[in-house]
Amino acid sequence: MxxxxxxxxxxxxxxxxxxxxxxxxxxxxxxxxxxxxxxxxxxxxxxxxxxxxxxxxxxxxxxxxxxxxxxxxxxxxxxxxxxxxxxxxxxxxxxxxxxxxxxxxxxxxxxxxxxxxxxxxxxxxxxxxxxEHPTQALLDAVTIMDHFKTGKRLDGISVAIVGDVLHSRVARSNVQLLSRLGANVTLVGPPSLLPLDLSLWPVRISNCLEDVLPGCDVIYMLRIQSERFSESLMPSIGEFSRAFALNSERLEMASKGAIVMHPGPMIKGVEITAEAAESPRSLIRTQxxxxxxxxxxxxxxxxxxxxxxxxxxx
Amino acid sequence: MVTGRRKFLIRGGLLVDSKGVRRSDLLVEAGKIAACEKEIDPPSGAKVVDARGLVVSPGFVDLHTHLRQPGNEKSETISSGSRAGVSGGYTALLAMPNTTPTLDSPEVVSYVRQLAKEAVLDVYFAGAITKGRLGESLTEMSKMAELGIRLFTDDGAGVQNGQLMRRALEYAKGIGVTLAQHCEDLTLSNGGAMNEGAVSAVLGMKGIPNAAEDVMVARDIELVRLTGARLHLLHISTGRSAEMVKVAKADGLPVTAEVTPHHLVLSERRLADFNPIFKVNPPLRSDADRLALWGALGQGTFDAIATDHAPHHKEAKDTTLDQAAFGMIGLESALGAVLGELQRQLADKVVGEGGLSDEQLMNLVGLFTWRPARIAQIDDVHGGPLVVGRPANVAIFDPTFKWRLSETEIVSRSKNSPYFDTDLVGKVLYTFVNGDLKLREGELCL
Structure with missing residues (x-):
């Protein structure tokens, strides 16, 4: 082997x-x-x-x-x-x-x-x-390092991973890698889209995106798939977007230097608006x-x- | 093969049965226990079994065995499963009805009872509560009861519909049979493959929450309160369910419950590298639940240790965790796994013979023998006590023998044991089925 x-x-x-x-x-x-x-x-x-x-x-x-x-x-x-x-x-x-x-x-x-x-x-x-999706986490880590010029570490960088963490291999690889490199990771989402028992995860948890935005350097949006709504994990796309989508207003609440990331493929208008995805603060294409x-x-x-x-x- | 039964004198063993613990010789003759005295001189023609340092107990009774025949003979047959049983000290097995076809009619009962003549121990059968185990309509229980079926269950699935379960309990009460429930609300287990907890969260695996079991245990206990019917709860895996069983018993309800060796010995941590060998339903739970089960065992909440022996051929397990079959074999390792774990827990306070006090030994033997025999209503033949005139169903085991199970030594047709890397303590060396010696010095002699 x-x-x-x-x-x-x-x-x-x-x-x-x-x-x-x-x-x-x-x-x-x-x-x-x-x-x-x-x-x-x-x-x-x-x-x-x-x-x-x-x-x-x-x-x-x-x-x-x-x-x-x-x-x-x-x-x-x-x-x-x-x-x-x-x-x-x-x-x-x-x-x-x-x-x-x-x-x-x-x-x-x-x-x-x-x-x-x-x-x-x-x-x-x-x-x-x-x-897991380890190469995605590696490319995300390097992208963040190069943007903030933090060398080969991520000490002191605050990352919010937002959305459907429960079903996300990107989140699982990123939580491990980013926290090992020194970043502070906060998971943001409704309880129905977060794993029940996070005792082994080196993260903080929030159910409110707007609470987290002012303190983070990286806003990492996860894709949400439409079947999550038919499974009643959320009542509707509208309800999800209302609380957890990244739009221009919410982007304004983030600190000045904060960047936007997304592993793709994006569903614009669901978890992220076109304006937020295409803003100068977005590193999505760099990823x-x-x-x-x-x-x-x-x-x-x-x-x-x-x-x-x-x-x-x- | 010698025809006609031989005489055996079991000398110097520690007898453990529902009457207590005592040092005594035991004479087996013509299928029965012929004498039980402190010292018996070997009668002519008697074969002597030296049982010094060994425990002599009633033959074990497993309330929960999947023998896979008819329908899945690639994984196990009544014959191969019965051989595995004898290797583990069992003299009676209760086979679950989730075969193909389902054991849900008098015709299938008659058919499998014919097949059971191939067995090297006594195989009893549980019938299904609902036709095809589909949870839609009741089987003809009284016709099956007439053919000797004493326990009915849809094991593999629980009866989801509360109204149907109520009617089943009422009907069973009227004809004097017992229902057994596999407690799992399928809307809550929702296709999960392992315990929903810290490990499933890291693996990204869909989990089965404790609540999937607990809500059905709660519902069924209330249905017993409503109907007064007897109910046996299969393979309890959570601390909360054990607690509810304890309260139900304190309320005087006719509820019994079993726990499996694997839920006592193994936890969800064993799945951390996705190994499907550890995939079982109900799932291996957290260590907190596992220890709560030991606590409940110590308080007498459980009536039986049952194996849920679930053979699967190699291909059913040699796949991804989400697609692999649920279940693990357990007949050959049951005593060793439970005693091994008990020994680890008692490591610092070794007392009495083989590290166990007489009381602990009696409790343990009771969980393997006379208590399950009563639930299966076969205590006229199995489960002891070891007194003159009873059928000679006897297991003799070394309670301190340390060993490892190896794949090549497994008697069962399937090799899906979770214990290859676990120290087992306690090994059955002799099994007598109705006076015939079937296991000698740990080797089958059929």
Whole structure:
């Protein structure tokens, strides 16, 4: 079983630091006229997505391409692969085809860890159910660090993560990573969208966005999916937006330097208005751009870093 | 195989049954206990079992076994499950009705009773309360009762409709049978795969709150108060439910309750790496609940330790936690798991034989033998006491033997045990079923 990235808890502090450094190197690569390095030439990276996703898959595939790796794309509907046995078959087939690494997204929490226990190649978790999405957290952390120029730490930065925390893998990875880097994290949402028992989470809790806004440096909005309303977790989109959407008025309540983030895809008018998303304080597009460099760093770290290939980046 | 029953003299053991704890020899002859005296000289032809340092108890009675036959013979059969039972000291199993087809008609009862002739111990069956266990209409309980069914349950699901449960209790009372409830409000468990708590929050797993169990325990206790019918509550997993059972008993209601070894030994923390082996329903709860169950056990709230032995073939567990099957096997490890945990808790105050006081030993044996036998209404044959003339259903165990369960040694057709990395204490070495020796020195001898 090779080293994989399934959860933020898989990473030691020095490894997080190393990934931040690598990410910045790849940001520089991506700013070149020809943003491509031969680092992973000859390697094959497979993307295996059991859930619809465009941006995350494209981000990983672009990262792989810029490292000169070959890309194998598997997109499977959740209905065609719903049994464990075929999950195993699919994963083993991809390994047998010669993939050197699998980037995997699946609707079941724990699925990526399970697949990694079956295979000998590394896996990168691109989202497993409501569990984790570690590369999203890494790109968010680097984005915040670079904006506030806090080096490789986030000491003293206050982050509010707002909305449907209960179903959010982005929140679970971010809470772990940002708090380990020194940030103060507050979760904001209605009790029905927050986990019942948060005793193991290093966070503060609030049910009122307006209370939290004046004290935070980062307003991190989460996507809310429409099925949450049919499940009666909230009575209606309107009720949710009324209390928890980020709009221009609420943005005014935040401190002057506060920034707006969102992992995408946004549902404008539900959890965030177009004005807030497109305001000069929004780093949403920077997040998307940084995502490619951070994923290059992760792929490089898992496949190339131990093979003396660092110099080929330059 | 030798036909005809042999004579056995069990010498020097510590006898534990509902009559108390005493050192005595036991002579087994022609399927019955022929003599029970302080010292018995070996009669000619008798095989002597040296039971010095061992506990001699009535054969264990499991109120809650899934034997999977008919319908899922890949996971277990009546025969393979009965062998697993004998390995764990059991002489009687009560098989749950959630088979395919469901045990919900006299025809299916007759069919499975034929199958049960393959068993190496006494298999009894629970019938379903509702047809197909769908919670919609009552089964023909009196016809099944006539064929010997004494307990009815929709186990695997609880009867969701309160009105239907009331009618079922009233009807059961009239014909003298007992209902047993799997307490779970499905609207509250809502597709969860593990306990809703600190661990599910971190994993992003949908959880089953304690309230899913507690509200049905509360409802059913009130229905017992209303109807006066007997009710047995299956696999209680929360401290709050145990508390309600205690109060119901203090009020004099005819309620009994069981607890499983796994809810006493394991907690939700075991799921922290998504291992589906630990997925069971009701789910492994918090350590606070687990310890509350021990507290309730100490206060006499529970009437039985029942395994909820739930065999699943490998593929049913070799998948993601949300999609894996609920359940774990337990017949072969029940005593070892419970005594092992008890020993860990008593580590600093070792008293009496095998670390347990006579009273503790008697309580423990009672939970495995005569108390479940009464609930199943099979106490004429099983559960002791060990006195002359009773059928010789006997288990002999070493209460201090430390061991580990290994996959290769499992007798059950399925290997989904949660205990491979847990120290077990106490091992059954001999099992006599109606006077026949079925387990000798820990090995099956069939």
């Amino acid at each position: 090779a080293r994989s990235l399934v959860s933020i808890s898989d990473l030691r502090d020095d490894e997080i630091s190393h990934l931040v450094e690598l990410s910045r190197i790849f940001f520089e690569v991506n700013s070149r006229e020809i943003p491509k390095v031969p680092t992973l030439r000859g390697k094959t990276i497979a993307t295996l997505f059991f859930e619809n996703s465009t941006r995350t898959r494209l981000s990983f595939e672009l990262a792989a391409t810029r490292l000169a790796a070959d890309v194998l794309t598997f997109t499977l509907s959740s209905s065609s692969v719903s049994k464990g046995e075929s999950l195993r078959d699919t994963a083993e087939t991809i390994e047998s085809l010669g993939a050197d690494l699998i980037v995997m997204r699946h609707f079941s929490a724990g699925s990526v860890q399970l697949v990694s226990s079956w295979l000998d190649i590394p896996l990168v978790n691109a989202g497993d159910g409501a569990h 998307v751009r940084n995502g490619v460099g951070v994923r290059m760093a992760v792929l490089y770290w898992l496949l190339g870093a131990n093979q003396g290939r660092l110099e080929s980046i330059w």
